[in-house]
Amino acid sequence: xxxxxxxxxxxxxxxxxxxxxxxxxxxxxxxxxxxxxxxxxxxxxxxxxxxxxxxxxxxxxxxxxxxxxxxxxxxxxxxxxxxxxxxxxxxxxxxxxxxxxxxxxxxxxxxxxxxxxxxxxxxxxxxxxxxxxxxxxxxxxxxxxxxxxxxxxxxxxxxxxxxxxxxxxxxxxxxxxxxxxxxxxxxxxxxxxxxxxxxxxxxxxxxxxxxxxxxxxxxxxxxxxxxxxxxxxxxxxxxxxxxxxxxxxxxxxxxxxxxxxxxxxxxxxxxxxxxxxxxxxxxxxxxxxxxxxxxxxxxxxxxxxxxxxxxxxxxxxxxxxxxxxxxxxxxxxxxxxxxxxxxxxxxxxxxxxxxxxxxxxxxxxxxxxxxxxxxxxxxxxxxxxxxxxxxxxxxxxxxxxxxxxxxxxxxxxxxxxxxxxxxxxxxxxxxxxxxxxxxxxxxxxxxxxxxxxxxxxxxxxxxxxxxxxxx
Ligand SMILES: *Cc1c(COP(=O)(O)O)cnc(C)c1O
Numbered sequence: 100x101x102x103x104x105x106x107x108x109x110x111x112x113x114x115x116x117x118x119x120x121x122x123x124x125x126x127x128x129x130x131x132x133x134x135x136x137x138x139x140x141x142x143x144x145x146x147x148x149x150x151x152x153x154x155x156x157x158x159x160x161x162x163x164x165x166x167x168x169x170x171x172x173x174x175x176x177x178x179x180x181x182x183x184x185x186x187x188x189x190x191x192x193x194x195x196x197x198x199x200x201x202x203x204x205x206x207x208x209x210x211x212x213x214x215x216x217x218x219x220x221x222x223x224x225x226x227x228x229x230x231x232x233x234x235x236x237x238x239x240x241x242x243x244x245x246x247x248x249x250x251x252x253x254x255x256x257x258x259x260x261x262x263x264x265x266x267x268x269x270x271x272x273x274x275x276x277x278x279x280x281x282x283x284x285x286x287x288x289x290x291x292x293x294x295x296x297x298x299x300x301x302x303x304x305x306x307x308x309x310x311x312x313x314x315x316x317x318x319x320x321x322x323x324x325x326x327x328x329x330x331x332x333x334x335x336x337x338x339x340x341x342x343x344x345x346x347x348x349x350x351x352x353x354x355x356x357x358x359x360x361x362x363x364x365x366x367x368x369x370x371x372x373x374x375x376x377x378x379x380x381x382x383x384x385x386x387x388x389x390x391x392x393x394x395x396x397x398x399x400x401x402x403x404x405x406x407x408x409x410x411x412x413x414x415x416x417x418x419x420x421x422x423x424x425x426x427x428x429x430x431x432x433x434x435x436x437x438x439x440x441x442x443x444x445x446x447x448x449x450x451x452x453x454x455x456x457x458x459x460x461x462x463x464x465x466x467x468x469x470x471x472x473x474x475x476x477x478x479x480x481x482x483x484x485x486x487x488x489x490x491x492x493x494x495x496x497x498x499x500x501x502x503x504x505x506x507x508x509x510x511x512x513x514x515x516x517x518x519x520x521x522x523x524x525x526x527x528x529x530x531x532x533x534x535x536x537x538x539x540x541x542x543x544x545x546x547x548x549x550x551x552x553x554x555x556x557x558x559x560x561x562x563x564x565x566x567x568x569x570x
Contacts, residue, residue, distance in 0.1 A: 114167075184331060189451075191343040195463070203241045232310060233313050324360065354466060361516065466517075523542070
């Protein structure tokens with residue numbers, strides 16, 4: 100596969116270059132495949148639908164063709180995914196796609212584990228280790244640390260701001276041994292990021308060590324997230340007739356979004372033939388994308404802290420990829436978009452529990468609220484011209500997607516993406532429903548592990564001295 104760049108269509112690199120570079124330093128753009136090949140009709144129509152790993156293999160194949168042979172790709176997928184997404188019906192027209200069955204209980208495991216194995220594969224003939232530096236404000240660090248833990252040929256150094264992440268998050272990233280270690284920096288997230296960025300442009304350091312990042316914009320994190328959209332939409336298409344007697348379903352994926360990597364992966368799945376009619380881009384108060392869809396103007400802004408903190412992104416980087424793939428008009432036809440504030444998020448957790456018995460986390464609650472509004476009259480109001488159209492208030496933006504009529508015709512079926520286990524946000528869930536979610540064993544275990552974080556100042560010279568002595 101040839102990969103080009105969101106900012107310069109003349110760029111043409113292979114998969115390995117796109118993965119190892121992360122982004123195009125020359126243009127500042129993001130890598131994107133030149134095409135999204137459709138899977139065969141025969142594969143898409145199979146009943147029962149293929150397994151998650153079979154789908155992963157078929158979808159990944161064209162993107163790595165000529166660079167990773169089939170047997171090696173199969174081994175990478177088997178090693179990356181001892182778990183899958185779980186699709187759970189919570190009412191006759193709503194399924195929750197649980198993406199938290201990986202080791203760190205959040206959806207980022209899907210992307211990070213594939214990326215780690217691909218990087219290790221491309222590094223296999225190198226003499227020296229590849230050193231990954233990653234600054235984190237919380238969840239990314241644990242997914243990346245866990246994904247690379249014990250992966251051969253790669254070391255990871257995670258930098259996080261001391262005292263500024265939750266105790267569970269801290270345990271999840273500071274308790275690794277072996278090839279993954281964490282530095283607790285006496286400073287802010289921005290200080291951590293600055294240390295990493297300075298290291299990347301430090302010629303002296305780079306001449307000694309092979310450095311790389313594990314950024315969320317890496318194409319090898321984006322592609323594997325498309326696997327679960329394909330898997331869940333085929334599964335829902337096959338079972339909805341049995342579950343709810345809906346013959347010609349319009350499947351809508353509702354995506355709680357921050358940096359919009361997850362939603363972009365959904366677009367890739369749709370291009371490749373997933374039976375998904377449309378998307379709901381659901382955000383918290385960081386409503387840069389809903390505002391863009393409503394007004395046509397894209398204004399990046401500083402992020403606002405919310406209860407769904409992994410979605411606190413004011414300048415979503417994958418906007419560039421969405422724009423490279425579709426016009427604004429196409430986006431308005433494919434997406435409904437929606438935002439809600441913290442009050443709406445708590446209300447979403449409470450209402451979802453009350454109506455369905457399902458305990459949803461604050462991120463999933465933003466998506467569930469969007470779907471609940473859409474099916475309970477908000478889309479009808481838009482169709483009838485009765486909506487206020489004021490997109491500065493929580494709710495749907497005024498554009499009417501092509502699938503709007505399917506809501507009226509009662510053929511719309513929602514897949515709500517649940518991106519984290521509710522136990523990771525127990526206090527917020529408790530505030531909404533006066534009840535703590537039960538804790539999965541793997542989270543309970545990590546709380547008991549010994550903290551191995553190494554104290555670090557935000558001063559670059561001491562950071563560099565530490566790297567030089569310890570890498
Ligand atoms: C990262 C994250 C998101 C946002 O995903 P994007 O791909 O950045 O849009 C949503 N929920 C959780 C729990 C996350 O960790």
